[in-house]
Amino acid sequence: MKNSNYVITLDRLSDDIIEKVINHSNLDTQIEEWKQLGIVDEDFEIEDIFEQVDSKESDEDVLNLFSKDELRKEGLISNGYHLPYNPKLVERARELRKNMTEAEKKIWYGFLKNFKYRVLRQRPIHHFIVDFYCPALKLVIEIDGEQHYTEEGKAYDEERRKILERYGLREIRFRNKEVMKD
Numbered sequence: 001m002k003n004s005n006y007v008i009t010l011d012r013l014s015d016d017i018i019e020k021v022i023n024h025s026n027l028d029t030q031i032e033e034w035k036q037l038g039i040v041d042e043d044f045e046i047e048d049i050f051e052q053v054d055s056k057e058s059d060e061d062v063l064n065l066f067s068k069d070e071l072r073k074e075g076l077i078s079n080g081y082h083l084p085y086n087p088k089l090v091e092r093a094r095e096l097r098k099n100m101t102e103a104e105k106k107i108w109y110g111f112l113k114n115f116k117y118r119v120l121r122q123r124p125i126h127h128f129i130v131d132f133y134c135p136a137l138k139l140v141i142e143i144d145g146e147q148h149y150t151e152e153g154k155a156y157d158e159e160r161r162k163i164l165e166r167y168g169l170r171e172i173r174f175r176n177k178e179v180m181k182d
Contacts, residue, residue, distance in 0.1 A: 085124035103179040
């Protein structure tokens, strides 16, 4: 949903706001863009966001962003306007924002805080907390410590990357050492 007017990071939206979004003058353009990006199928209608979606896809493809039943099964929540997330991660994400690593501080204060597009720190997405997330660019930026370079860490990161890609996100990774030396 690049250049989207519909990336909203609020946990709850009032019926008035939802009504405004549904009736927004650029909504048709946004839906066409979603179709071109393959985020929704050709016969998608905005009302589909609020309806149960019957999914016959395999378990690997269950990340239908707008199916409330599928989200509930995964322990995720979303109102259809922000990426689904595990609400149990919200407090941990808040703690991580307050206690950033030195590498995260360097990239945040040196670049991302004043970046031309809004960047969110320690953002819950799905069952993960990503270091930095830019909704406008559909970009996740990770600053990796040594634990990411073990076999177990590599396997976890690969699975996580695949899930984030299903949400249409790209991921960039930097080693802590790269950030600290440059």
